[in-house]
Amino acid sequence: MPAKSTKKPATKADFKNLLSPIRIKDVELKNRIAMAPMNTVMSLDNRGYVNEQILAYYAARAKGGCGLIITECVLGTKLAAKFPFTSNLHCYSTSFAPGLAELAETIHAFGARTFIQMSIGFGRQGHAHDGSRPPAPSAIPYNVPFDLLATGFPEVLMKFPVLLPMAMGSLPYEMSIEEIHAEQDEFANSCIFAVMAQFDGIELHAPHGYLEHQFLSPRTNKRTDLYGGSLENRMRFLVEVYLKVREVVGPDYLVGMRLSADEHMPDGVTHEEALEVARVMTQLGVDYVHLSDGSYEALKYFFPSEDGAMLDEAANFKKAVPVPVMVPSIHDPKNAEQAIASGKCDIVSFGRQMFADPEYGNKVAEGRPQDIKRCKRCNECLMRAEVGLPVRCIVNKNLGREKYMPEYWRPAVKTMSVQKMKVPARLPDHLLHH
Numbered sequence: 001m002p003a004k005s006t007k008k009p010a011t012k013a014d015f016k017n018l019l020s021p022i023r024i025k026d027v028e029l030k031n032r033i034a035m036a037p038m039n040t041v042m043s044l045d046n047r048g049y050v051n052e053q054i055l056a057y058y059a060a061r062a063k064g065g066c067g068l069i070i071t072e073c074v075l076g077t078k079l080a081a082k083f084p085f086t087s088n089l090h091c092y093s094t095s096f097a098p099g100l101a102e103l104a105e106t107i108h109a110f111g112a113r114t115f116i117q118m119s120i121g122f123g124r125q126g127h128a129h130d131g132s133r134p135p136a137p138s139a140i141p142y143n144v145p146f147d148l149l150a151t152g153f154p155e156v157l158m159k160f161p162v163l164l165p166m167a168m169g170s171l172p173y174e175m176s177i178e179e180i181h182a183e184q185d186e187f188a189n190s191c192i193f194a195v196m197a198q199f200d201g202i203e204l205h206a207p208h209g210y211l212e213h214q215f216l217s218p219r220t221n222k223r224t225d226l227y228g229g230s231l232e233n234r235m236r237f238l239v240e241v242y243l244k245v246r247e248v249v250g251p252d253y254l255v256g257m258r259l260s261a262d263e264h265m266p267d268g269v270t271h272e273e274a275l276e277v278a279r280v281m282t283q284l285g286v287d288y289v290h291l292s293d294g295s296y297e298a299l300k301y302f303f304p305s306e307d308g309a310m311l312d313e314a315a316n317f318k319k320a321v322p323v324p325v326m327v328p329s330i331h332d333p334k335n336a337e338q339a340i341a342s343g344k345c346d347i348v349s350f351g352r353q354m355f356a357d358p359e360y361g362n363k364v365a366e367g368r369p370q371d372i373k374r375c376k377r378c379n380e381c382l383m384r385a386e387v388g389l390p391v392r393c394i395v396n397k398n399l400g401r402e403k404y405m406p407e408y409w410r411p412a413v414k415t416m417s418v419q420k421m422k423v424p425a426r427l428p429d430h431l432l433h434h
């Protein structure tokens, strides 16, 4: 007879840290399970509007037990939207506000909090549909080394070399100082729409080799003016963006920031520099730090193939800043629990794992982690997004089809406003000028 297993089945108590509430500023999260921002390429028409599929996709993750949902990256200026990843949501005029408000309301109705991830642009990593050159700190083309690609990429790119230009950026042009200021002002103005849409917070998007990161990095920023050279100068773009956003959203609104903990490239932003950026930004008032790592040129750090790859870096951020630190890429709930219990981070953000199983949070809360459909880290989702196709998942056949599942339709009875309306400190320009 086979020996009986002596392993005790997991219970809810095994995840007490992961399931404990946390407060960021005045926003209470019911647990430490956040959905990481992930571009879904579900805004099918390249016009950047929320649609029924997007609502149902987010509803599934909110209903599935996430305490916090961070939206996919939303482009906050007209110029940024001209150079998307492949297709993104937009937020740079009133016309985007109704869809975004519907999204925030839907997530709230299913019991989660939500932050909108706002980007001022992708710089040299953006792709114009008409082939024009994107804006960047310096005119430096982008070149992905094969040995730093994440799982699955080398095979696909070798098989379909026609995809190479889609997966890489084009030669950018150097932004003038006037353009930098105009972009910052427009972006700050756009953040007003995010507050009016009733998101609980804004996450400023500064990792992964995108525009803000490009200004930070000596690898991509060769400017000789006030925006280049010393770390203080390279940080200026971020500091100004944050201060302009803070001015329009007001002191009480929650504003976090995502950063790569280390660029992992020659001449890139070092871990020590990233720590210093986090120190300065939190001294200025940033309310939490959400980590990531690497960039599109150092993809294997950005999309690790094992749990906890960024945890030691996160521990250094925890020591450096007085605000909550969030870290992705810990898929196993036991490891996520341990990460929080060890004090190395405060919140775990789940990316690809949330594609694989939207019910992750509920399964942890019900003490049945064995039922979680585990992400295989095959990166099928990411490779599809890279070539402009809506994400799909080999583990979860329903990813991308949530709009056909009535359980993710918002029940009419819950459509009333769930909280006192948040108002920005300033009105958007088009109302001010009336």
Ligand SMILES: Cc1cc2nc3c(=O)[nH]c(=O)nc-3n(C[C@H](O)[C@H](O)[C@H](O)COP(=O)(O)O)c2cc1C
Residues within 6 Å of the ligand: 036, 037, 038, 039, 040, 072, 073, 117, 205, 207, 258, 292, 302, 303, 304, 328, 329, 330, 349, 350, 351, 352, 353, 381, 382, 385, 391
């Ligand atoms: C398809 C896809 C799209 C992504 N889009 C974004 C994004 O819009 N903004 C962002 O900050 N990170 C983005 N990420 C990165 C994730 O937030 C996360 O950091 C990464 O997937 C590693 O964590 P994981 O192992 O939990 O997936 C994306 C990831 C994937 C797979």
